[in-house]
Amino acid sequence: MIQAAPISKGLNVEAIRKEFPILERLVKGKPLIYLDNAATSQKPQSVIDALTEYYSGYNANIHRGIHTLAEEATAAFERSRDTARDFIGANVREEIIFTRGTTEGINLVAYTWGRQNIHAGDEIIISGLEHHSNIVPWQILCEEKKAVLKVIPINDKGELVLEKFDELLSSKTKLVAVAHVSNALGTINPVKYIIDAAHNVGAKVLIDGAQSSVHLDIDVQDLDCDFFAFSSHKVYGPTGVGVLYGKKSILELMPPFQGGGEMIKEVTFEKTIYNELPYKYEAGTPNIGDTVAFKAALDFVNRIGKENIKRHEDELLEYATSELLQIPDLKIIGTSAEKASVISFVIDRIHPQDLGILLDNNGIAVRTGHHCAQPLMDTFCIPGTVRASFAVYNTIHEIDELVAGLRKAIKMLA
Amino acid sequence: MSENKSIQEIEADIIDEFSLFDSWDEKYEYIIDMGKKLPELDEKYKLDENKVKGCQSTVWLVAEMENGKIIFKADSDAVIVKGLISMLIRVLSNHTPDEIIEAKLEFIQKIGMTSHLAQTRSNGLLSMVKQMKNFALAYKLKQSLINN
Numbered sequence A: 001m002i003q004a005a006p007i008s009k010g011l012n013v014e015a016i017r018k019e020f021p022i023l024e025r026l027v028k029g030k031p032l033i034y035l036d037n038a039a040t041s042q043k044p045q046s047v048i049d050a051l052t053e054y055y056s057g058y059n060a061n062i063h064r065g066i067h068t069l070a071e072e073a074t075a076a077f078e079r080s081r082d083t084a085r086d087f088i089g090a091n092v093r094e095e096i097i098f099t100r101g102t103t104e105g106i107n108l109v110a111y112t113w114g115r116q117n118i119h120a121g122d123e124i125i126i127s128g129l130e131h132h133s134n135i136v137p138w139q140i141l142c143e144e145k146k147a148v149l150k151v152i153p154i155n156d157k158g159e160l161v162l163e164k165f166d167e168l169l170s171s172k173t174k175l176v177a178v179a180h181v182s183n184a185l186g187t188i189n190p191v192k193y194i195i196d197a198a199h200n201v202g203a204k205v206l207i208d209g210a211q212s213s214v215h216l217d218i219d220v221q222d223l224d225c226d227f228f229a230f231s232s233h234k235v236y237g238p239t240g241v242g243v244l245y246g247k248k249s250i251l252e253l254m255p256p257f258q259g260g261g262e263m264i265k266e267v268t269f270e271k272t273i274y275n276e277l278p279y280k281y282e283a284g285t286p287n288i289g290d291t292v293a294f295k296a297a298l299d300f301v302n303r304i305g306k307e308n309i310k311r312h313e314d315e316l317l318e319y320a321t322s323e324l325l326q327i328p329d330l331k332i333i334g335t336s337a338e339k340a341s342v343i344s345f346v347i348d349r350i351h352p353q354d355l356g357i358l359l360d361n362n363g364i365a366v367r368t369g370h371h372c373a374q375p376l377m378d379t380f381c382i383p384g385t386v387r388a389s390f391a392v393y394n395t396i397h398e399i400d401e402l403v404a405g406l407r408k409a410i411k412m413l414a
Numbered sequence B: 001m002s003e004n005k006s007i008q009e010i011e012a013d014i015i016d017e018f019s020l021f022d023s024w025d026e027k028y029e030y031i032i033d034m035g036k037k038l039p040e041l042d043e044k045y046k047l048d049e050n051k052v053k054g055c056q057s058t059v060w061l062v063a064e065m066e067n068g069k070i071i072f073k074a075d076s077d078a079v080i081v082k083g084l085i086s087m088l089i090r091v092l093s094n095h096t097p098d099e100i101i102e103a104k105l106e107f108i109q110k111i112g113m114t115s116h117l118a119q120t121r122s123n124g125l126l127s128m129v130k131q132m133k134n135f136a137l138a139y140k141l142k143q144s145l146i147n148n
């Protein structure tokens, strides 16, 4: 096993990098430079070990067996819930529902709370920078219920126009669903303001935390949001796991999402009594192995410290921004005052896809395209961008390589 | 002239040309160069109905029949994709529908493009091939209807 990186003042990034075996691989004969962290982050050895230890040591179905393995697996699964609760500052463990990811969390709210509480003429407010996952479920719901979807516009820096949000709010507003951090632009939205304003008109608030959970310290009680959804795989954890937080008082009143095993207390053909929280929303055998390993990912983040991570990522963002701006004809899309370590850009007369292909040819992984936010791209009248997004293991040297790779690509394409 | 070369012969030419390159950079420079040299498609063809689906970049493809042979014209807003289409046009254009339908297009793999382009992008490439073959099938059907 690899030694855990010692953390004192500042980050020992070289030691952290050693915890991520994938960072040693070559791509196209060159050392991998992974700058697609907003899509998914790489996994530390401790997460990989937790997965293999689970499958080689105590794999069993949970919450039912009385044998040793079942007890160990159940205990590990529930430890992940406690760690997740701490990670976002939830009050009680019943408020932590395991899902497949952010998308499923949002859909769960749309299909349960939404179906129960949204009626004809009601309004749901989202923003102009949402990921498709936080648009489509609400469109489906609005269509079904003859409700109205309203959109907070964004300005040319990629910030929400709060005056317009204030105007959209009314007693008809039943839900506000916004991203904490934009995956395409990096904008950190003023969610505290949004939550307070929405509550003032009696609306509930769902925060899409897919991008924020890895960069920012999250305290759902302080935010006072009603729902918060995020994905393990963007927080150094395995794919196929996510968390939906919901206030207990709200979760208790919601109808179940899916029916099946685990979510029931008693079943007769006449009637089923649902299980208590959070199991009521966790029908079927869950993704036990990945959920168990998810704890190792949260432990990793806690060990390094969100604050240290943020400081490091802010440094990378600042450096990358100033270096990229020295490239002629390069324009950064998303220049909000508050930004997470995501940087989206376009270069005049060059298609993002061409840049992406040529960067990949140099071992540099970036994302190109619309980033599942087509309405946002339409606002900026662009088909897409190149996006570099940084994680705790990225370095200044890698940004230099990105800039060099871009300069080389531009020369080839000119 | 490529006019009287078979599809297989043109594919062999391309494979030969690529065998001269030592690095991926050189291959890409060549593809980019081909992309730049492909004549721009007339604006009147740049319609939604001529777009090839499944590509991250926009690709327009049109086909016309001339003396029993299909002539392809295409364009894209991304130059590497344009270079790839340019190769497909060089191989497939000016052949009969039957020849196009039968074409195995092994050169794509032999010059390393399928393995090299990531799944999403090579899907775009495959969509283009599929679209070209669909045109050939459609023309073949039309011919057989006329002949009967």
Ligand SMILES: Cc1ncc(COP(=O)(O)O)c(C=O)c1O
Binding pocket: A038, A039, A100, A101, A102, A103, A104, A131, A133, A134, A179, A181, A182, A183, A208, A210, A211, A231, A372
């Ligand atoms: C802001 C945002 N919301 C939602 C999602 C969807 O997350 P997942 O695919 O893990 O469900 C993403 C992932 O890209 C995202 O960035």
